[in-house]
Each structure stands twice: as structure tokens, then as C-alpha cells.
Amino acid sequence: MTRVAVMGAGSWGTAFAKVLADAGTDTVLWARRSEVADAISARRVNPDYLPDVVLPANLVATTDAEKALAGARAVVLGVPSQTLRANLAGWRDLLPPDATLVSLAKGVELGTLKRMSEVIREVADVPEDRVAVVTGPNLAKEIAAEQPTATVIACADHDRAVELQRACSNAYFRPYTNVDVVGCELGGACKNVIALACGMAAGLGFGDNTMASIITRGLAETARLGAALGADPLTFAGLAGLGDLVATCASPLSRNRTFGERLGRGETLAQAQEAAHGQVAEGVKSCRSIGELAARNGVDMPITDGVRQVCHEGLDPRVLTAALLGRERKSERQ
Ligand SMILES: NC(=O)c1ccc[n+]([C@@H]2O[C@H](COP(=O)([O-])OP(=O)(O)OC[C@H]3O[C@@H](n4cnc5c(N)ncnc54)[C@H](O)[C@@H]3O)[C@@H](O)[C@H]2O)c1
Numbered sequence: 298m299t300r301v302a303v304m305g306a307g308s309w310g311t312a313f314a315k316v317l318a319d320a321g322t323d324t325v326l327w328a329r330r331s332e333v334a335d336a337i338s339a340r341r342v343n344p345d346y347l348p349d350v351v352l353p354a355n356l357v358a359t360t361d362a363e364k365a366l367a368g369a370r371a372v373v374l375g376v377p378s379q380t381l382r383a384n385l386a387g388w389r390d391l392l393p394p395d396a397t398l399v400s401l402a403k404g405v406e407l408g409t410l411k412r413m414s415e416v417i418r419e420v421a422d423v424p425e426d427r428v429a430v431v432t433g434p435n436l437a438k439e440i441a442a443e444q445p446t447a448t449v450i451a452c453a454d455h456d457r458a459v460e461l462q463r464a465c466s467n468a469y470f471r472p473y474t475n476v477d478v479v480g481c482e483l484g485g486a487c488k489n490v491i492a493l494a495c496g497m498a499a500g501l502g503f504g505d506n507t508m509a510s511i512i513t514r515g516l517a518e519t520a521r522l523g524a525a526l527g528a529d530p531l532t533f534a535g536l537a538g539l540g541d542l543v544a545t546c547a548s549p550l551s552r553n554r555t556f557g558e559r560l561g562r563g564e565t566l567a568q569a570q571e572a573a574h575g576q577v578a579e580g581v582k583s584c585r586s587i588g589e590l591a592a593r594n595g596v597d598m599p600i601t602d603g604v605r606q607v608c609h610e611g612l613d614p615r616v617l618t619a620a621l622l623g624r625e626r627k628s629e630r631q
């Protein structure tokens with residue numbers, strides 16, 4: 298792949314740009330703020346998001362979207378889910394014809410209930426085979442520290458997925474391809490909500506049995522939604538499903554898990570948001586859109602619904618625990 302533009306110099310956009318540059322791919326990183334682009338150009342560091350990481354010398358940073366996008370074979374979108382539509386609309390006229398549009402975001406849009414690939418197709422007016430998704434157990438800070446990681450590149454067009462796979466394969470980053478875009482995206486979006494629940498459990502002082510139970514039942518409700526929306530059930534046993542759930546639910550680096558832990562310790566939504574210092578915990582918004590998507594498709598997602606009630610209706614996490622355990626008894630397969 299000749300050239301890649303990464304749009305968004307937050308934690309993951311910056312780390313993924315480093316992955317591409319370390320793979321030998323000609324990479325340009327677009328930052329919203331000139332301080333960030335200047336620090337990357339002058340000092341090889343992104344002080345706001347990855348202050349301890351030295352970025353590769355071959356990574357170019359700019360605030361000029363036109364310059365970033367010119368001649369790009371792939372355009373990687375590294376902005377938060379709920380801002381993707383507006384950001385992409387601003388770049389639409391600059392997108393190179395036939396470039397692969399790649400989503401890094403893990404969420405479901407509020408209001409439209411669309412997955413990120415659906416938002417991209419709609420805004421950029423491109424067919425599904427031009428849209429890819431990168432997802433999996435990918436905590437940005439660990440990847441930026443070059444710790445070994447696998448990921449999934451999902452695209453309906455297998456050849457495009459392989460092209461991107463080549464562009465980002467390096468000594469510490471191993472991407473697999475998958476044609477199940479729906480399943481991969483749902484896995485990435487739903488695990489943020491389940492990580493909030495695991496964080497709440499940790500904040501309440503519960504241990505590993507509780508975590509394992511939430512992860513496993515969280516996977517069950519994610520897979521139920523996937524089945525209703527046409528995903529391949531096996532995707533949820535892979536990196537985009539179980540892999541990302543385990544990483545996010547267990548890691549103190551996860552913003553979603555950390556946010557949930559604060560709620561579990563009794564902080565309000567506003568207090569937890571303030572402590573997040575503007576870093577995105579996608580599950581806080583996506584618990585609403587995923588819940589609505591589930592309801593629209595007649596799918597029961599009790600953990601997701603409980604997280605929504607804690608975040609947006611002030612439910613006490615202890616009351617949620619009692620409510621989840623007190624539900625009607627049933628078979629594990631239901
Ligand atoms: N951080 C991770 O470890 C990680 C890993 C995998 C996937 N993701 C996903 O990648 C997406 C981006 O996450 P991130 O961690 O890079 O987020 P972040 O908060 O670290 O950075 C967001 C970036 O988007 C830019 N941006 C553009 N428009 C914005 C707006 N209107 N509001 C806020 N920010 C705006 C910000 O300037 C910033 O550069 C999320 O969907 C997240 O779930 C993150």
C-alpha cells in the first residue's frame with residue numbers, strides 16, 4: 298500500500314499511525330490541534346495522549362486535512378464514534394477516489410443506531426466493499442509500547458483487507474482478516490458496555506468469579522444481538538469478541554472499565570466524566586444506542602440495559618447487581 302492517512306491524533310489514532318509507520322508504510326497523521334501536530338513533528342511525541350512514547354521519524358503529522366488525504370490509498374478514521382459523521386462530512390470532498398475507508402471507532406451512533414461502517418458508507422456515499430474496520434484487543438498504550446498484539450481487519454472485500462493487513466503488519470502487531478464486518482463491529486461496540494459493568498463490579502469490591510460471569514454473559518448477549526443482525530456466531534469467539542472483551546474488562550488501561558469502577562465506588566456520572574479528562578469512554582453513550590438496537594430487534598441484553606440505567610437514570614450499581622441476580626432462572630443457551 299503506497300500511502301495511508303490517519304485522521305485523528307488521539308490515543309488510538311496516534312498508536313495506529315505508529316504501527317503503520319513501523320511497518321514501513323508511508324503514513325500521515327492528521328491532528329485537530331496545531332500543538333499536537335507541532336510536537337509530533339518537532340519532538341516525535343504526542344504530549345496529550347502518549348507522552349512517554351517516541352514516535353517514528355518517518356511519521357508525518359499535519360493539521361491540514363487536504364494535505365493528509367492527498368493520494369491516500371487508505372483513510373483511517375480515528376475519531377470518537379459520536380463525532381465520526383460530522384468529521385467525515387467535513388473531509389468528504391477531499392477523499393481520494395477508490396481509497397479504502399477504515400474505522401478505528403468502537404460504537405453505535407446515537408439516534409440512527411448505525412454501526413460505524415454504515416455511517417461511513419452513508420456519509421462518503423461508498424459501497425460496502427470500500428469500508429474496513431480494525432478491531433480487537435488493542436489497548437493503545439500497550440501497542441505504542443510495542444507489546445505483541447493481534448487484531449482483526451474486517452472488510453467485505455477480502456483483497457482490500459489483505460492490502461491493509463500488509464500495510465500494518467510489523468514485529469509487534471499481527472492483523473488477521475475477516476469478512477464479517479457486522480460481527481466485528483458489534484463485538485467492539487458491545488464490549489465497552491460490558492467493561493463498564495466489570496468496572497462497576499470491581500468498584501463494588503467483587504472479584505474474579507464476578508468478572509468472569511459478567512464477561513461470559515456479556516458475550517452471550519452480544520452474540521444474541523449479532524445473531525439477530527446477521528453476524529457470524531464464530532466471530533464472537535475470536536479477537537473482536539472474546540479477545541477484546543477480556544482485554545478491556547480486565548485492564549486498568551481501559552477507559553471504559555476505569556469509568557465503571559468510579560461509578561461502582563459511588564461517583565456520579567459527572568464526577569467520572571470529569572476524572573476522564575476528555576478521554577472517550579464509548580460505552581457510556583453506546584449503552585443507549587445498543588440498548589435501542591436490541592429492543593428494535595427483540596433481543597434481551599440485561600447487562601447493557603442495567604449499565605444504561607446506572608449511567609443515565611441514576612440506578613445504584615448495588616441495586617443493579619441484585620436485579621441481575623434476581624431475574625427469572627433460565628437455561629444458559631437462552
Ligand atoms: N484508546 C484505545 O486504546 C483504543 C483502542 C481501540 C479502539 N479505540 C477506539 O478508537 C476511537 C478513538 O479513541 P481514542 O482512544 O483515540 O480517543 P481519544 O479521546 O484518545 O482521541 C480522540 C481524537 O479524536 C479527535 N476528535 C476529532 N473530533 C472530535 C470531537 N468532536 N470530539 C472529541 N474528539 C475529537 C480528538 O482531537 C482526538 O485526537 C474510539 O471509538 C475508541 O473506542 C480506542
Ligand SMILES: O=P(O)(O)OC[C@H](O)CO
Pocket residue numbers: 403433434435436437489492541544545550551552553554577578579
Ligand atoms: O480504553 P477503552 O475502554 O476505550 O478500550 C480500548 C480498546 O478498545 C481495547 O481494545
